[in-house]
Amino acid sequence: xxxxxxxxxxxxxxxxxxxxxxxxxxxxxxxxxxxxxxxxxxxxxxxxxxxxxxxxxxxxxxxxxxxxxxxxxxxxxxxxxxxxxxxxxxxxxxxxxxxxxxxxxxxxxxxxxxxxxxxxxxxxxxxxxxxxxxxxxxxxxxxxxxxxxxxxxxxxxxxxxxxxxxxxxxxxxxxxxxxxxxxxxxxxxxxxxxxxxxxxxxxxxxxxxxxxxxxxxxxxxxxxxxxxxxxxxxxxxxxxxxxxxxxxxxxxxxxxxxxxxx
Ligand code: ZN
Ligand code: FE
Numbered sequence: 316x317x318x319x320x321x322x323x324x325x326x327x328x329x330x331x332x333x334x335x336x337x338x339x340x341x342x343x344x345x346x347x348x349x350x351x352x353x354x355x356x357x358x359x360x361x362x363x364x365x366x367x368x369x370x371x372x373x374x375x376x377x378x379x380x381x382x383x384x385x386x387x388x389x390x391x392x393x394x395x396x397x398x399x400x401x402x403x404x405x406x407x408x409x410x411x412x413x414x415x416x417x418x419x420x421x422x423x424x425x426x427x428x429x430x431x432x433x434x435x436x437x438x439x440x441x442x443x444x445x446x447x448x449x450x451x452x453x454x455x456x457x458x459x460x461x462x463x464x465x466x467x468x469x470x471x472x473x474x475x476x477x478x479x480x481x482x483x484x485x486x487x488x489x490x491x492x493x494x495x496x497x498x499x500x501x502x503x504x505x506x507x508x509x510x511x512x513x514x515x516x517x518x519x520x521x522x523x524x525x526x527x528x529x530x531x532x533x534x535x536x537x538x539x540x541x542x543x544x545x546x547x548x549x550x551x552x553x554x555x556x557x558x559x560x561x562x563x564x565x566x567x568x569x570x571x572x573x574x575x576x577x
Contacts, residue, residue, distance in 0.1 A: 317333055317335055317417070317440075318334050318335070319331050319332065319333055319334075319440070319480065319522075320332040320355070321521070322343070322351040323351060324346070324351050324374075324378075325347050325348060325374050327483050327484045327485065328345070328347045328374050328375075328482055328483055329345075329481075329482055329483065329484065329519070329521065330343055330344065330345055330346050330347065330348075330351060330352060330378075331343065331344040331480055332352075332355055334361070334416070335417040335418070338417060339360065339362050340361070340362050340363075340364040340415045340416050341356075341361045341362070341363060341364060342363075342364060342365040342366065342367060342416045343366055343367070344366075344367045344435070344480075345367070345368060345369055345444060345482050346366060346375075346376075346377075346378030346379060346382055347373065347374040347375055347376070347377050347378055348378040349379075349380075349382045350378075352378060352382060353385070362386075363382065363386045363388055364388055364415040364416055365388055365389050365390075365391065365416060366388060366389070366390045366391065367391045367392070367435055367442065368390065368391065368392030368393070368398050368401070369392075369393070369433055369434060369444025369445070369446075370393060370396055370431065370432040370444050371393070371396040371397050371398055371429060372429065372445070372456075374482075375444065375445075375482060376392075376399055379398070379399045379400050380399055389402045389403050390403065391405055391411055392404065392405065392433070393406065393432065393433040394406045394431070395430065396429065396430075396431040396432075405422045405433060406424055406433065407422060407424035408421070409422040410422075418437065419438075420435040420437035420438075420442075421435075421437060422434070422435060422436075423436055423441075423469060423470075424466075425443060425444075425446040425447075425466035425469060425470065427446060427452075427453065427458040427459065427460065427461075427462040427464070427465075428444070428446055428453030428454065428455065428456060428458055428463060429445075429457050429458050430458045430462070432444060432445070432453075432458065432466075434446060436473065436477075439474075439476065439477060439478060440477060440478040440479075441470065441473060441477050441478070441479055441480065441525075442480050443470065443479060443480065443482075444481065444482050445481070445483065446463070446466055446470070446481075447466075447467055447479060447481060447528065447532075447534075447535075448481045448483060448485050448489055449481060449489065449520060449521055449522075449523045449528070449532075450486050450490045450493050450506070450523075450531055450532050451485055451489030451492065451493075451532065451534060451568070452467060452532075452565070454569065455565065460561065460562040460566075461558060463561075463565070464537075464558045464561040464562065467535060471525070471529065471535055474525070475524065475525050475526040475529070476524055476526065477524065477525040478522040478523070478524060479521070479523050479525060479528060480521060481521060484519065484520065484521070486520040486521070486523075487507070487514055490503060490506055490507045490510060490531065491507070492568055493533050494507060496533045496542055496545045496564070496567075497533065497536075497539075497542060497545065500530075500531065500541070502527075502530040503530075503531045533564055534564060534565070537557035537558070537560040537561045538557045542560065542564070543560050546563050546564050546567065547560075549563065549570075
């Protein structure tokens, strides 16, 4: 059974540490810095055996150089992005076997936040970087909102019980925005209460399940009447497809009408 531990990094990033019971060799995902990784390895006498990268942003790759200088390990990452020390370029459909860790993943192309962003799917979970966030989704940098819409549709087609491991702690502010979009959605209110309790304890709010996201994440609900109505009200004109709703919703999320923390 693959166990995942959250290592906090930078302001609000998570570096996920993957480990099988009884095995001291581990993989990590998106090391934005090396220090939290080295500390976790030393604390539990673990050995770093692989790095997985979802996209090229500094808060996901800046720890790679120091880690590969200390550990002789492969670095998996998207073929079409500039990833430091990349040894195993991957893209859609590639199956990767991390034999030393006892893990296998299928690579999914999930562009939009960046143009070459990938995710890793396996063991009932998805490592999705900055594509799908808990109760939200990534901003558009060098990809397009249309690409991001199709990437989220691809993720939505995975089994409902899939665990969503994204790379930032944004659940609370995302849910506040979600509740602006759908004030009458009681699943959002309930989730917000639960998440505020976790945050007050200093606990992580990740992972969620895909089922939970489908009930509370407006970016996965662009075909729901209430989301369409609210987004049309923001746009002040009719929106003719879920994709148009998504693009406008993403724009709304970025607008100065920012949600505030609870
Ligand atoms: Zn990013
Ligand atoms: Fe990021």
